[in-house]
Amino acid sequence: MIRKMIFHFGRYMIWLRSILSKPEKFFMYYKETMRQMDDIGIGSLKIVLIISIFIGAVVAVQLSYQLGETLVPKWYVGYILRDMVIIDMAPTITCLVLAGKVGSNIAAEIGGMRQKEHIDAMEVMGVNTTSYLVLPKIIAGLFTTPLLVILAAGLGIGSGYLIAIIGGYFTAAEFLQGLTTYYDAYNVFIMIIKSLVYGYIFTSVSAYHGYFVKPGSIALGRAGTDAVVYSNILILVSDYIIATVMTG
Amino acid sequence: MIRAKKIYKSFGDLKILDGIDFTFEKRKTNLIIGQSGAGKTVLLKILVGLLEPSSGEVWYDQINCMGLNKKERRQLSMSVGMLFQGSALFDSMSVEENIRFPLDMFTNFTDGEKRLRIDYCLNRVELKGVNKKYPSELSGGMQKRVGIARAIVLKPKYLFCDEPNSGLDPKTAIVIDDLIKDITIEEDMTTVINTHDMNSVMEIGDNILLLNKGKMEWTGHKDEILASQNQYLSDFIFASPFLKQLKERAFQGI
Numbered sequence: 016m017i018r019k020m021i022f023h024f025g026r027y028m029i030w031l032r033s034i035l036s037k038p039e040k041f042f043m044y045y046k047e048t049m050r051q052m053d054d055i056g057i058g059s060l061k062i063v064l065i066i067s068i069f070i071g072a073v074v075a076v077q078l079s080y081q082l083g084e085t086l087v088p089k090w091y092v093g094y095i096l097r098d099m100v101i102i103d104m105a106p107t108i109t110c111l112v113l114a115g116k117v118g119s120n121i122a123a124e125i126g127g128m129r130q131k132e133h134i135d136a137m138e139v140m141g142v143n144t145t146s147y148l149v150l151p152k153i154i155a156g157l158f159t160t161p162l163l164v165i166l167a168a169g170l171g172i173g174s175g176y177l178i179a180i181i182g183g184y185f186t187a188a189e190f191l192q193g194l195t196t197y198y199d200a201y202n203v204f205i206m207i208i209k210s211l212v213y214g215y216i217f218t219s220v221s222a223y224h225g226y227f228v229k230p231g232s233i234a235l236g237r238a239g240t241d242a243v244v245y246s247n248i249l250i251l252v253s254d255y256i257i258a259t260v261m262t263g
Numbered sequence: 264m265i266r267a268k269k270i271y272k273s274f275g276d277l278k279i280l281d282g283i284d285f286t287f288e289k290r291k292t293n294l295i296i297g298q299s300g301a302g303k304t305v306l307l308k309i310l311v312g313l314l315e316p317s318s319g320e321v322w323y324d325q326i327n328c329m330g331l332n333k334k335e336r337r338q339l340s341m342s343v344g345m346l347f348q349g350s351a352l353f354d355s356m357s358v359e360e361n362i363r364f365p366l367d368m369f370t371n372f373t374d375g376e377k378r379l380r381i382d383y384c385l386n387r388v389e390l391k392g393v394n395k396k397y398p399s400e401l402s403g404g405m406q407k408r409v410g411i412a413r414a415i416v417l418k419p420k421y422l423f424c425d426e427p428n429s430g431l432d433p434k435t436a437i438v439i440d441d442l443i444k445d446i447t448i449e450e451d452m453t454t455v456i457n458t459h460d461m462n463s464v465m466e467i468g469d470n471i472l473l474l475n476k477g478k479m480e481w482t483g484h485k486d487e488i489l490a491s492q493n494q495y496l497s498d499f500i501f502a503s504p505f506l507k508q509l510k511e512r513a514f515q516g517i
Binding site: 040131133136140142 | 312
C-alpha cells in the first residue's frame with residue numbers, strides 16, 4: 016500500500032515536470048484551454064447552481080433550528096451562515112462535486128484517448144501529449160473553479176436568506192445585520208486559495224489517472240473512479256491543511 | 264533508410280526482442296511479419312520511438328535516435344508519419360480537422376495553404392466529399408485512408424503502418440496496400456509495415472523481416488519466399504491447407 020502510494024507520487028511528480036515544457040504552438044494550447052474552460056466552467060454551472068442553493072437553504076434552516084431556543088441573537092444566523100459558506104461550504108462542497116463531475120470526465124476523456132491510441136498518434140507526430148492534453152485542463156480548472164466557487168458562495172448566502180425569510184425563521188433586517196457584522200475580507204481570500212488548490216487537485220489528479228490507464232473497459236471505469244476518490248481525499252486533506260495554516 | 268542495430272527488449276524477465284539487426288530500405292515497402300506475440304508491434308514501437316529498447320540502436324539515415332534529447336526527438340518526429348491499427352483518428356474532430364491537426368500544430372501555413380494540402384492528401388487517398396464527416400460516419404477502409412492522409416500531410420520521410428489491413432475485406436486491403444506502395448515511391452519515403460496479412464506479403468513485400476519469438480527468422484524479398492528452404496517461413500506463409508496445396512501444385516507445374 017505504502018509502496019504503491021510512493022510509486023504513484025513519484026510518477027505523478029515526474030509526469031508533472033513534463034507538462035511544463037514550451038508549447039509547440041501557443042494558439043493550439045489557447046484554443047484547447049478555451050474549450051476546457053467552456054467544458055469545466057459553463058458545463059458545471061447547472062450543478063453548481065443547484066447544490067449551492069440547497070447548501071445555503073439547509074444551513075439557514077438548521078442554524079435557525081439550533082439557535083432558535085437559545086439566547087444567541089437571531090442575526091447570528093446570518094453571520095455564521097456567511098462565514099460557513101464562504102470559508103468552507105462553497106469551496107469544499109462545490110469542488111467535491113466538481114471532482115465527481117469534471118474529474119471523471121477528464122479521466123474518461125484522456126483514458127479513452129490512451130486506449131484508442133490517440134495519445135500514441137500525437138506522440139508520433141511530435142506533440143508533447145502531457146503538456147497539450149493536461150496543461151489546458153489545469154489552467155482552465157485554475158481559472159474557472161474560483162469563479163464557480165464565488166458564484167456558489169453568493170447563491171448559497173442568497174438562498175439561505177430567501178428560505179429563512181419565506182420560512183419565517185428570522186427577519187430580513189436580522190439577516191442583513193448578521194451579514195454585515197464581523198465581516199473579514201481575509202475569509203474571501205481563504206475561499207479563493209481553497210478553490211485554486213482544489214481546482215488544481217481535481218484536474219491534475221484526474222488527468223493523471225486517465226493518462227496512465229491500463230487497457231480495457233474495466234480499467235477505464237476504474238480510472239474514472241480512482242480519479243474521483245483520490246481527488247476527494249486530497250481535497251479533504253488539503254482542506255484540513257489550509258484551515259490549519261490559514262486560520263490556526 | 265532506417266537501421267535497427269542489435270535491438271534487445273525485455274519486459275521484466277520476459278524477453279521480447281532478441282538481437283534484431285536489420286535495414287529498412289528507402290523507397291521500399293519493408294514488412295515486419297510474424298505470428299502473434301513474435302514481437303512485431305514492440306519492434307515497430309521501438310522504431311517509431313514510442314518504446315525504448317533495452318539495448319541497441321535505431322538510426323534514421325545518419326541520425327542515431329538513441330542519442331537524442333526530447334526536443335531533438337520531437338523535431339525528428341515531424342518527419343515521421345504513422346498509420347495505426349485502429350486508425351487512431353480523433354473522434355471529436357471531423358476528417359478535415361483530423362488531417363489539419365498536424366498542420367495547425369507544426370506549420371505556419373496560411374489557411375489557404377493548409378486547405379490546399381488537405382485537399383491534396385484527401386485526393387491522393389481517393390477520398391472526396393468527406394471533409395465534414397466524423398470518423399464514426401466512415402467505413403473501416405475509409406478510416407484507414409484518412410489515417411494515411413493524416414500520416415502524409417507533413418510530407419514525412421518515414422512512414423510506419425501497424426496492421427494496415429486488419430479488419431478490412433481482401434479487396435479493400437489490396438487497395439490500401441497499393442496506396443501505401445505508390446505513396447512510398449512518389450514521396451520518396453522509407454515505409455515500414457507491420458502485418459500478418461499474407462496477401463500484403465506476396466503483393467508489396469519488397470524487403471521482409473520474419474520474426475519468430477523475438478528473433479530474426481528470415482529476411483528477403485517476396486519473390487524469394489517460394490524458393491526458400493526455411494521451414495518456419497514456409498509453415499507461416501502457407502499455413503492454410505489451401506495455400507499449401509497451391510504451393511505444391513506450383514512446384515509440380517500444374
